[in-house]
Amino acid sequence: MFKGFSRFLQRPGERLKTLFGPESAHTDQDASALQTVLPRDEHNVSRKNLSENALKVLYRLNSAGFDAYLVGGCIRDSLLGSQPKDFDVATNATPDEVRQLFRNSRIIGRRFRIVHVRFGREIIEVTTFRGRHSDEHGGNLSQQSDEGLLLRDNVWGSVEEDAIRRDFTVNALYYSVSDFAIHDWTGGLKDLDARVLRLIGDPETRYREDPVRMLRAARFAAKLDFRIAEETDTPIRELAPLLLQIPPARLFEEVLKLFLSGHAVQSFRVLRERGLYAMLFPESDEVLNEHPWAVRLVEQALANTDTRLAEERPVTPAFLFAALLWPCVQQRTLRVSHEQDLPDVPAQQAAAQQVISRQLQHTSIPKRFSMPMREIWDLQQQLPRRRGRRVYQTLEHPRFRAAYDFLLLREEAGELTPGLGEWWTEFQQADDDRQRQLLSSVDTGNPADASGKPRRRRPRKRRRPANRPTPPTLDD
Ligand code: ATP
Numbered sequence: 001m002f003k004g005f006s007r008f009l010q011r012p013g014e015r016l017k018t019l020f021g022p023e024s025a026h027t028d029q030d031a032s033a034l035q036t037v038l039p040r041d042e043h044n045v046s047r048k049n050l051s052e053n054a055l056k057v058l059y060r061l062n063s064a065g066f067d068a069y070l071v072g073g074c075i076r077d078s079l080l081g082s083q084p085k086d087f088d089v090a091t092n093a094t095p096d097e098v099r100q101l102f103r104n105s106r107i108i109g110r111r112f113r114i115v116h117v118r119f120g121r122e123i124i125e126v127t128t129f130r131g132r133h134s135d136e137h138g139g140n141l142s143q144q145s146d147e148g149l150l151l152r153d154n155v156w157g158s159v160e161e162d163a164i165r166r167d168f169t170v171n172a173l174y175y176s177v178s179d180f181a182i183h184d185w186t187g188g189l190k191d192l193d194a195r196v197l198r199l200i201g202d203p204e205t206r207y208r209e210d211p212v213r214m215l216r217a218a219r220f221a222a223k224l225d226f227r228i229a230e231e232t233d234t235p236i237r238e239l240a241p242l243l244l245q246i247p248p249a250r251l252f253e254e255v256l257k258l259f260l261s262g263h264a265v266q267s268f269r270v271l272r273e274r275g276l277y278a279m280l281f282p283e284s285d286e287v288l289n290e291h292p293w294a295v296r297l298v299e300q301a302l303a304n305t306d307t308r309l310a311e312e313r314p315v316t317p318a319f320l321f322a323a324l325l326w327p328c329v330q331q332r333t334l335r336v337s338h339e340q341d342l343p344d345v346p347a348q349q350a351a352a353q354q355v356i357s358r359q360l361q362h363t364s365i366p367k368r369f370s371m372p373m374r375e376i377w378d379l380q381q382q383l384p385r386r387r388g389r390r391v392y393q394t395l396e397h398p399r400f401r402a403a404y405d406f407l408l409l410r411e412e413a414g415e416l417t418p419g420l421g422e423w424w425t426e427f428q429q430a431d432d433d434r435q436r437q438l439l440s441s442v443d444t445g446n447p448a449d450a451s452g453k454p455r456r457r458r459p460r461k462r463r464r465p466a467n468r469p470t471p472p473t474l475d476d
């Protein structure tokens, strides 16, 4: 599979030294000087492994007289020998020209105009080469905030200019069906060989233009198992707070890519080590720093997510967010019940509300996910209550399965003493007689009756006058 490409990779020394020169940040000026072309017989990207629809788009653009390349993750992943999941095309045709060539297409985005060409369920994203920004374009085509944040980028350019406006060198490899070669203007082939993720250009400027590139660095490092080049890595710790400028809806999308692409545990570690997780989930980060069980719970949830994806089983953002934020809910519930003397159910509900509204300032959580997330949390208080009809109501709750999985997760992480999970496992499988027995074991206080309450108890300050009864709390 690697035949052609590895042949190239095994002898990069001499030839590449002259092409790339010393390891340097690439600038607009040196882009064309750096060009290397990997001919068809020296790489493993074959039309057989590429999307037919993407190829159709390339051919049609070419026959209308435009240049067109496949670029980005699809070429990077193909060269690495894995199956690409989506296909991005770059061309010198403007969005309007692309739109006219494909009936099945529409222009999306205003700040970054791109064209989606639809073939049934597959969408091919077609982007016009981005060019250099200059004052003559005014604020109409490109716009940058005082902090360097790129607000709009619709300045068209050449393919070389397009290459250096991309994020990482390994994401800037271009494949054309006019010569079937790979074109590299940024040193991407060399970095791919060395398994290094390197930002193109001056890292600080590039992060300021778009702080999400820091999250992308973490995601690709985790997904590809690449090292982040030192000059790309070092500024992240200091610049991480720039992520606070990014709209919560975009960060939500990035979080899904980070944690629902099969490399969640590794992504989480890379993010935490660099202070990026704290910018996405500040409250969760604080609790994780204080409670080892919370780290175990989150890592276990992410590991389960990775396993499910590897087995092609469904995963939901609701469960993911439920796990990431649960330690905050627990912490706040204790505080609320203590400060407001509330019973555990309303205390947890108030805590959940507070946690969600604080989190929404950082990442959005669409209602269709936050509602089931809350139900998973609420059910954690129902699962230990196994008397009378309540147990059947819990079992029939539409979110029972997720809540039960969540309970097992909490036990696995050592937040709870094991027992309750096993009781529910057995109860679900039992016939009527056995179910009755299990229910009576709860009444008689059999060991199967795990309390389902946090292991560690906190001494509770009693502020109430002695003659007033103390309401039940999490600690009772
Ligand atoms: P994958 O699809 O596997 O997540 P990808 O590299 O294709 O990875 P996309 O988000 O699909 O990532 O983006 C396609 C390409 O667009 C990237 O490879 C990169 O060249 C460019 N790109 C995407 N986002 C940015 C960004 N924020 N800054 C600069 N270039 C970007």
Ligand code: MG
Pocket: 072, 073, 074, 086, 087, 088
């Ligand atoms: Mg892609």
